[in-house]
Amino acid sequence: MITYLAKRILMLIPLLIGITLITFAVIHLAPGEPVDMQISMSPKVSAEARQRIREFYGLDKPLHVQYVQWLGRMARLDFGRSFAPDNRPVTDKIAERIPITLSLNLIALILEFGIALPIGILAAVRRDTMLDKGITVFVFVGFAVPTFWLALLLMYFFGVKLGWLPISGLHSLGSDRMGLFAWFADLLKHLILPIGVMTFGSLAGLSRYMRSSMLEVIRQDYITTARAKGLPERTVILRHALRNALLPVITFLGFSLPGLIGGSVIFETIFAIPGMGQLFYQGVMMRDYPLIMGILVIGAFLTLIGNLLADVCYSIADPRIRQGRT
Amino acid sequence: MRDRARTFLISALLILCLAGCDNGGERQRQLSRGQGIPAYGDTIVEGSIGEPSNLIPILASDSASFDIAALVYNGLVKYDKDLNLTGNLAQSWDISPDGLTITFRLRRGVKWHDGADFTSRDVLYTYRVIIDPKTPTAYAEDFKQVKKVEAPDPYTFRATYAKPFAPALASWGTAMLPAHLLEGKDITRSPLSRKPIGTGPYRFKEWIPGQKVVLESFHDYFEGRPYIDRYVYRIIPDTSTMYMELKAGGLDLMSLTPIQYQRQTDTPEFLSRFNKYRYAASSYVYLGYNLGNPLFGDKRARQAITSAISKQEIIQGALLGMGQPAHGPYKPGTWAYNAGVKDLGYNPEKARTLLAKAGWKPGSDGILVKDGRPFRFTVLTNQGNEQRLKTAQIIQQRLRAVGIDVRIRVLEWSSFITHFIDKRNFEAVILAWTITPDPDIFDVWHSSKTGPKELNFIGFRNAEVDRLLDEGRRTFDREKRKHCYYRIQDILAEEQPYTFLFVPDALPVVSARFRGIQPAPAGISYNFIHWYAPKEEQVYK
Numbered sequence: 025m026i027t028y029l030a031k032r033i034l035m036l037i038p039l040l041i042g043i044t045l046i047t048f049a050v051i052h053l054a055p056g057e058p059v060d061m062q063i064s065m066s067p068k069v070s071a072e073a074r075q076r077i078r079e080f081y082g083l084d085k086p087l088h089v090q091y092v093q094w095l096g097r098m099a100r101l102d103f104g105r106s107f108a109p110d111n112r113p114v115t116d117k118i119a120e121r122i123p124i125t126l127s128l129n130l131i132a133l134i135l136e137f138g139i140a141l142p143i144g145i146l147a148a149v150r151r152d153t154m155l156d157k158g159i160t161v162f163v164f165v166g167f168a169v170p171t172f173w174l175a176l177l178l179m180y181f182f183g184v185k186l187g188w189l190p191i192s193g194l195h196s197l198g199s200d201r202m203g204l205f206a207w208f209a210d211l212l213k214h215l216i217l218p219i220g221v222m223t224f225g226s227l228a229g230l231s232r233y234m235r236s237s238m239l240e241v242i243r244q245d246y247i248t249t250a251r252a253k254g255l256p257e258r259t260v261i262l263r264h265a266l267r268n269a270l271l272p273v274i275t276f277l278g279f280s281l282p283g284l285i286g287g288s289v290i291f292e293t294i295f296a297i298p299g300m301g302q303l304f305y306q307g308v309m310m311r312d313y314p315l316i317m318g319i320l321v322i323g324a325f326l327t328l329i330g331n332l333l334a335d336v337c338y339s340i341a342d343p344r345i346r347q348g349r350t
Numbered sequence: 351m352r353d354r355a356r357t358f359l360i361s362a363l364l365i366l367c368l369a370g371c372d373n374g375g376e377r378q379r380q381l382s383r384g385q386g387i388p389a390y391g392d393t394i395v396e397g398s399i400g401e402p403s404n405l406i407p408i409l410a411s412d413s414a415s416f417d418i419a420a421l422v423y424n425g426l427v428k429y430d431k432d433l434n435l436t437g438n439l440a441q442s443w444d445i446s447p448d449g450l451t452i453t454f455r456l457r458r459g460v461k462w463h464d465g466a467d468f469t470s471r472d473v474l475y476t477y478r479v480i481i482d483p484k485t486p487t488a489y490a491e492d493f494k495q496v497k498k499v500e501a502p503d504p505y506t507f508r509a510t511y512a513k514p515f516a517p518a519l520a521s522w523g524t525a526m527l528p529a530h531l532l533e534g535k536d537i538t539r540s541p542l543s544r545k546p547i548g549t550g551p552y553r554f555k556e557w558i559p560g561q562k563v564v565l566e567s568f569h570d571y572f573e574g575r576p577y578i579d580r581y582v583y584r585i586i587p588d589t590s591t592m593y594m595e596l597k598a599g600g601l602d603l604m605s606l607t608p609i610q611y612q613r614q615t616d617t618p619e620f621l622s623r624f625n626k627y628r629y630a631a632s633s634y635v636y637l638g639y640n641l642g643n644p645l646f647g648d649k650r651a652r653q654a655i656t657s658a659i660s661k662q663e664i665i666q667g668a669l670l671g672m673g674q675p676a677h678g679p680y681k682p683g684t685w686a687y688n689a690g691v692k693d694l695g696y697n698p699e700k701a702r703t704l705l706a707k708a709g710w711k712p713g714s715d716g717i718l719v720k721d722g723r724p725f726r727f728t729v730l731t732n733q734g735n736e737q738r739l740k741t742a743q744i745i746q747q748r749l750r751a752v753g754i755d756v757r758i759r760v761l762e763w764s765s766f767i768t769h770f771i772d773k774r775n776f777e778a779v780i781l782a783w784t785i786t787p788d789p790d791i792f793d794v795w796h797s798s799k800t801g802p803k804e805l806n807f808i809g810f811r812n813a814e815v816d817r818l819l820d821e822g823r824r825t826f827d828r829e830k831r832k833h834c835y836y837r838i839q840d841i842l843a844e845e846q847p848y849t850f851l852f853v854p855d856a857l858p859v860v861s862a863r864f865r866g867i868q869p870a871p872a873g874i875s876y877n878f879i880h881w882y883a884p885k886e887e888q889v890y891k
Contacts, residue, residue: 054765080486080538109403109410111538120559176590184598191598192591193561197395197582197890296586298560311764 029336036328043324044098044317048091051316081107094317103321104314108306114318117303122285124194125299128219129284135223136230141273143227144234148242149261159231167228175221175294182217190214192296218295222288233276238269271342278334282327385865386884390567393580393890394864394881397592397604401560401585405546406537407525408480408487418563418583421878422463423525423548426454426473426507431870431877433684433787435519439468439526439549440507449514449826454522456505460572462528463553470501475529477509479537486538491793492521516823516831517790551576551879560585577866577882580890596624599889602861608672611857624859627869630683631856634676635738635782636848637729637745641809643777645727650708652846657694658701658752659745665852668740672857676850678839679783679791683871686789686832688839694846701752710753718753726755727777730770733762738780741851745780771807780851789835792819795842810847863887 078084082093097104103114143163147156183191190196190213199210241247242265250260287301300319307315402415407423410416426440437443440454460468479485480493495518498510511518528547532540546554551573552565563583567576584601586592593610595601597620606615606626615626637655639646646652661675680687694700705718705725713719717726729745731738739760746756761770770776783794793799796819797811815838822834842848858874860867863883867874883889 076483076486080484109412109415110543111404111409112544117559124560176594179591179594184594187598191595191600192586193584193600195561197393197600293587294591296561296584296588296591298585302560302587309762309764 032332032335036325036332039328040321040324041095044095044321045091047320047324048094048317049087051311051313052087052090054311094314098321103318106307106315107312108310108315114314117315118300118318118322121298121300121303124297125287125301126284128215128222128297128299129287131215132219132222132226133280133284135219136226137277139223140227140230141234144231145238145261145266145269147231148235148238151239163228163231166224166226169225171221171225171288172290172294174224175217175291178217178221179294189217191217192294194297218291218297222291230273230276234269234273237272238265241265241269244268271338274337274341275334278330278337281330281333282323285322285326386882386887388577388866388882389885389888390575390577390882391579391885391891392863392883392888393582394578394861395582395584395600395602397584397586397595397601399585399587399589399592402557402563402583404543405554405557406527406540406543408485408489408527409538409543411488414583414585418565419525419546419548420550420875421552421565421581422546422550422554423527424550425523425525426456427519427523429520429523429787429872429876431868431872433871435523438523440522443519445519445826449824450512451508451510452518452522454507454509456507457572458505460549461570462530462549463547463568464528464531466528466530467504468526468549469504470507471504472526472529473507474499474501475533476524476527479527479532480524489524492517514824514826516826517788519826520786520788552581555580571879573879576879578864578878596859602864604859606857606859608670608855608857611672611859612670615859623862625862625867626857626859627867627874628672628855628857629869629873630674630681630853632681632785632787633782634679634681634785634853635741635780635851636676637851638779638781638808638848640774640776640778641811641847642774643727645725645777648708649845650704651710652849653694654701654704654708654752655749655754656846656849657697657704658754659748659849659851660696661851662696663748664741664744667744668737669852669854673852673854676853678842678850679785679794680789680835680839681785681853684785684787684789685828686835688836691839691843693843698748698752705752712753716753717755724755725753726757728757728759729778729780730759730761730766730776731780732766733760737854738782742780772803774807774809785853789831790819790823791838792823795819795838808847810845812841812845815841863889 075084082090085093094104103118105111105113106117140163143159147159150156179191182189194211194214195207196210196214199207202210242261247260247265250264251257255264285300286304287297287299289301289305291297292299292301304316304319306312307319396417398414398417400412400414402410402418403412404410404415405418405422407416407419410419424439426438427435427443428438430436437457439457439460441457443452443454445452454473456468456470456473462468477493477496477499480487480490481496492515495511495513495515496509497512500508500510502508509518509522526549528542531542531547544557549572551568551571553568555564555566557563562585565581565583567579567581569575584595586595586601589607589610592601592604593606593614596604611626611628615621615624637659639652639655641647665671665673665675674682677691677693678688682689708720710718710720710725713724717724719725729742731742739758742756742758746758749756771779793805795806795810795812795815797806797813797816799806800809800811818834818838822831822838825831842850856873860874864881865884866877866881868877870876
C-alpha cells in the first residue's frame with residue numbers, strides 16, 4: 025500500500041509539468057496580449073508606451089525563456105504578479121476568492137449528495153412507478169432549465185415582488201456593524217437563492233447515476249439471497265444493496281474535488297458573487313498569463329489529488345482492490 | 351462585459367467629465383418632491399458592471415477605476431459644468447504670450463487625506479513619474495511635449511513647452527499623486543493602488559474585492575464638506591441583476607440601457623422613486639474603412655455607402671431612439687462641432703448613381719461587380735456589444751438593397767485588436783471613439799500616425815488635414831482652433847473615411863431622495879459634492 029502510494033505521488037510530478045507545459049503553450053497561442061486590453065483604442069497611447077508596457081511584463085522575451093522563468097518561480101511556489109493593471113501577486117487574488125467559491129461549492133456539494141443519493145435510491149427501489157417518473161421529470165427539469173433564466177425569475181419573484189430575499193451579493197450594506205448572529209443570518213439569506221439554483225441544476229447527474237448503480241446491484245444474486253433469508257426490505261436495501269451501489273459514487277466524489285475551486289462564470293455574474301469563475305474568465309479575456317496559469321496549476325493539482333484520493337478510498341472501501349484481487 | 355469598449359476611457363482627463371452632453375441635457379418628466387433642506391448624512395450606492403483595477407489613475411485605463419479616482423483625487427485644472435477649463439488644485443494660471451510657458455498658482459491650505467499639505471512638490475513628482483520610462487502608463491504622450499518643469503516655491507509650478515501645445519492645459523487635469531508617500535518607491539508596487547490617498551472630496555475607506563468599494567466624505571475638502579457622507583460602489587456584473595437591485599432599493603445610482611429607459615421604467619411607481627436623466631454621451635460609433643483596400647479607394651464608393659445607410663434607422667433599431675446621428679468626430683453642441691457640415695443623408699438612389707459612376711455594374715445575382723470582382727466585404731466588430739451587432743445587421747440589410755454584399759464577423763476584443771486592427775487585416779469595422787473635451791484629434795487622423803499599433807489604422811492621409819491638425823494644437827486661441835477643426839470636419843464629411851454613425855445617449859438614473867442634481871453639458875456628476883438627501887428621507891445612518 026505504501027509503495028503504491030509513493031509511486032502514485034511521484035508520478036504526479038511529471039504529470040504536473042506536462043500539464044503546465046501544454047497549458048502554457050496553448051494560452052500563448054491564443055491571439056492577443058495582455059497589453060491590448062490596457063491600451064488599445066486609446067488615442068493617447070503611443071507605440072513606444074506599448075513597448076514599455078511589454079517590457080515591464082517581460083513579454084518581449086522568447087516564449088521558451090518565459091516558460092523556464094515561470095517554471096523557476098513556480099518551483100519556489102511563487103505564482104508571480106498579475107498582468108492586470110493592479111499588478112498584484114496572483115496568490116493574493118486567488119486567496120481572496122477561493123474561500124467564497126470553496127464554501128459555496130462545498131455547501132452545494134453536500135446538498136447535492138444529500139438530496140441526489142436518497143432520491144436516486146428511491147427511484148431505483150420504486151422503479152417505473154409514478155414516483156420514479158416524477159423524480160426523473162424533476163431532476164431533468166433542473167438539468168435542462170438554463171440557470172441564468174431560472175435565477176433571474178427567482179430573483180424577480182423573491183427579491184423584487186415579495187421582497188423576502190436579497191437579490192445579489194453576499195452581504196447587506198452595513199452588515200459589518202451587525203452582531204455575529206445577525207451577520208450570519210444575513211449571509212445565509214444571501215446564499216439561499218444561489219445555492220438553491222446551483223443544487224437544483226446539479227441533481228440530475230448524480231441521482232441518475234445512483235439510480236442505475238442501485239438497479240444493477242438489486243438484480244444481483246446476493247440481494248435475492250438476502251431477501252430469501254427473510255430480511256426486512258429496509259435492511260436489504262440499506263445494508264446490503266446500498267453499500268455496494270455506493271462504490272462507483274466514490275469516483276464521482278473524487279471528480280468533484282477540482283470542481284470545488286472552479287466557479288461558473290454565468291452564475292457568479294448573475295448573483296454578483298466574486299468567485300473563481302469570474303476571476304478566471306477575466307484573466308482569460310485580459311490574457312493575464314500568470315493568473316490563468318496559477319488557477320490552472322491549482323486546478324490540475326487538485327484533479328490529480330482527487331483521482332489519487334478516489335483510488336485510495338476505493339481500495340479502502342473495496343477489499344478486493346485492497347488485496348489486489350481485482 | 352456588455353459594453354466593454356465604452357468602458358475604455360481615453361485619457362485621464364475624462365475623469366473630470368464622466369458624461370458630457372449638449373446644452374441643457376433633457377431632464378425627464380418626474381414627480382416633484384420639493385427640494386427639502388440640504389443636510390449632511392446618508393449613503394449613495396452606485397452600481398457598476400466592472401471592478402476597478404488600480405486606484406492610482408495613471409496606471410489604470412478602465413472606467414470603474416476612474417469613477418472612484420474622480421472622487422478621491424484632483425487635478426490642477428478641471429472642466430466645469432459647461433466644459434470650460436477652470437482651476438481645481440491650481441487657483442489660477444498664466445500662459446506666456448508666446449504660448450510656451452504655463453505658470454500655475456496652486457491653492458493654499460489643501461490637505462492630503464492623511465493630513466499632509468499639498469504643494470508644488472507633488473506636482474513635480476506626478477509629472478516625473480508619468481514620464482518615467484519605468485512607469486507602465488498609457489498617458490505619457492501629452493507630458494512628453496514638456497521641455498522643462500520648475501517649482502520656484504511651494505505654491506507655484508511652471509511647465510515650459512518646446513512648441514505651443516494647445517492640449518497642454520487640459521493635460522494638467524490629470525490626478526495629482528502624493529509625493530510624500532510615493533517618492534523613491536516603485537509606484538507599481540505601491541499600496542496606494544488598493545488604498546488611495548488623494549486630495550479629493552471623498553477619502554478611501556475599504557475595498558472588498560469583487561463586492562464593493564466604500565468612500566467617506568472628506569470633511570476638510572477645500573471646496574467644503576460634501577453633503578453625502580458615504581459613497582458605495584457596488585460591483586454587479588450583470589445588467590439585469592443590477593436593474594433588479596435598483597428596483598429592490600439596493601442601488602441608488604446606475605446607468606440604464608435604452609430598453610430599460612424606454613420600456614421598463616415608465617411606470618408612475620418607478621418615476622416616483624427615481625429620476626431619470628438623458629444626455630449625449632461623450633463617444634461616437636463609426637463604420638471605418640480600410641483605405642488601403644481597393645474597394646474603398648474611391649471616395650465615391652465611400653460616399654455611396656454612407657448614403658445607403660439610414661442613421662436614423664440605426665438609432666431607432668439599435669438604441670430605441672436614445673442617440674443622435676453623428677456627422678463628424680465631435681459632439682453636437684460643443685464649441686468645436688461644426689453644425690454646417692454637408693450631410694449626405696439617407697438616399698439609396700444617390701448611392702446607386704455614385705456607385706455606377708465609380709464603375710460598379712449589377713451582376714447576375716444582384717451584387718455589384720467591377721472588373722470581375724463583386725462588391726463584397728466583411729464588417730468586424732467586438733464581442734459583447736449588442737448595439738454594435740444590431741448596427742452591423744441594419745447596415746448589412748441596407749447595403750444589400752443597393753447591391754453590396756456585407757458579411758458580419760464578431761470577434762473577441764484582444765484577438766480583434768492584434769490580429770485584425772494591428773495587422774491592418776480588415777475591410778471595415780464598427781467601433782467607437784471617446785470624444786475628449788479638447789478637440790485635438792491628431793493621433794487618430796494625422797498621416798504620421800498610420801504606423802503599426804498607431805491609431806490612424808484605416809490609413810487616412812490628407813495633406814490639408816495634416817496641416818490643420820498641426821495648426822490646431824499650436825495655438826491657444828479658440829477662434830483660430832475652431833476654424834481649423836471646422837475645416838477638418840468639412841473635409842471628413844466630403845472624404846467619408848468613416849461613416850460616422852451615432853452619438854449614443856448616457857442614461858443615468860438616481861434615487862429621487864437625492865436633490866441638487868443639475869444636468870449640464872458636463873453631465874450630472876460634476877457637482878456631486880452638492881447632492882444631498884433631506885434629513886427625513888435619509889435611508890442609511
